[in-house]
Amino acid sequence: MNAITSYLDSQPLFSTDGLLRFSINDIPLGWIEPKVAQLLQSFSAHFQSSAQQIELRIAASEIQAQMDAAAMYLRTQGFIKAWRNERYAVHPFHANGELNTEITLFTLERGAFRRFGLCSKAVHINGICTDGSLWLGKRASTKGIDPNRLDNLAAGGIPYQESEFDCVVRELAEEAGIHAELAKQAVFCGELRTQRNEIDGTHDEVLYCYDLLLPDTVVPFNTDGEVAGFQRTSIQAVITLLPSMTWDAGLVTAKLLQKQGY
Incomplete structure (x- = not known):
């Protein structure tokens, strides 16, 4: 294994x-x-x-x-x-x-x-560099859920009356400073369902997963105060850091790595 x-x-x-x-x-x-x-x-x-x-x-x-x-x-x-x-x-x-x-x-x-115990929806975006490494975000210490844990390039719940893809573009802008023209190149790569018992009830969510290839000239930066910073991380380092990620982001990342043959 x-x-x-x-x-x-x-x-x-x-x-x-x-x-x-x-x-x-x-x-x-x-x-x-x-x-x-x-x-x-x-x-x-x-x-x-x-x-x-x-x-x-x-x-x-x-x-x-x-x-x-x-x-x-x-x-x-x-x-x-x-x-x-x-x-x-x-x-x-x-x-x-x-x-x-x-x-x-x-x-x-x-x-x-x-x-x-209701089922919500969220988007998660993998930020993939030209050499295959990934951009990981670190959640701000002020976050109510999973503060200071590692996360995908951007992720967030889908509010009522916002489309899945509009949520992708918005979250990339707010959390990672990615402009709309680049954000719209994100590619849908599947959906996952995550469900677990939490201290405040049941977490049940459908995760819509996207991959976004980022040019080397693009360095993510946060604009909404929800992310403490970003780190460009090699695949081997990402594998060791999976336990430091939120459960949802870790699931999305692990599935990406499996798809890539790791």
């Missing part, structure tokens, strides 16, 4: 032990801890629980308002700390478990997604 395979095997596995399936009107959407389910039941009679699930039963026209109010209630109870004032789309799943992004059931505050 090589180092990359070993790293991938070390990625956390998601467990539903001790969790309740969260559904809305018979549509399964996420996972919730029993203590959160109890709070939701005390908040509204529309939240109904059994031994294995908690379900919101309400008219479709009222889902948006009820979920917004429930998220705000959990915030006041101290269960949602990182309130971002940014909305994500909530999509149902196909029968095969894949996210059905053609349907948006409602939108919700980004910071509430983990508490409800």
Whole structure:
């Protein structure tokens, strides 16, 4: 077993032990801890629980308002700390478990997604140099999630009503100072699904992965305060640094290296 395979095997596995399936009107959407389910039941009679699930039963026209109010209630109870004032789309799943992004059931505050175990979407961009080395970013110490850990050239969640590719271009500009003309050369290279148990709920996300070839004259620089700096890193060094990356960025990078034959 090589180092990359070993790293991938070390990625956390998601467990539903001790969790309740969260559904809305018979549509399964996420996972919730029993203590959160109890709070939701005390908040509204529309939240109904059994031994294995908690379900919101309400008219479709009222889902948006009820979920917004429930998220705000959990915030006041101290269960949602990182309130971002940014909305994500909530999509149902196909029968095969894949996210059905053609349907948006409602939108919700980004910071509430983990508490409800909802599946979000994000872009991750590999910055590839002409000699094959990679540009890695280091997350700022002020980041609420994974401060100071290594990351891809750019990455970020996809807000409601922003397209996947527009998010790529925006994140490259904000996080790495890459101008739009170059950013638009990013090439889609596949999607990954990551799911794990976290202290603040369930992290469930579809990662849309892109590769961007950077000329030697381009040196990334941060513009939004979310990245402490960048390092151009040889492939062998990247392999040793995989455990220092965020779980999502490490997964994206490891899959890139495997594709390249390492």
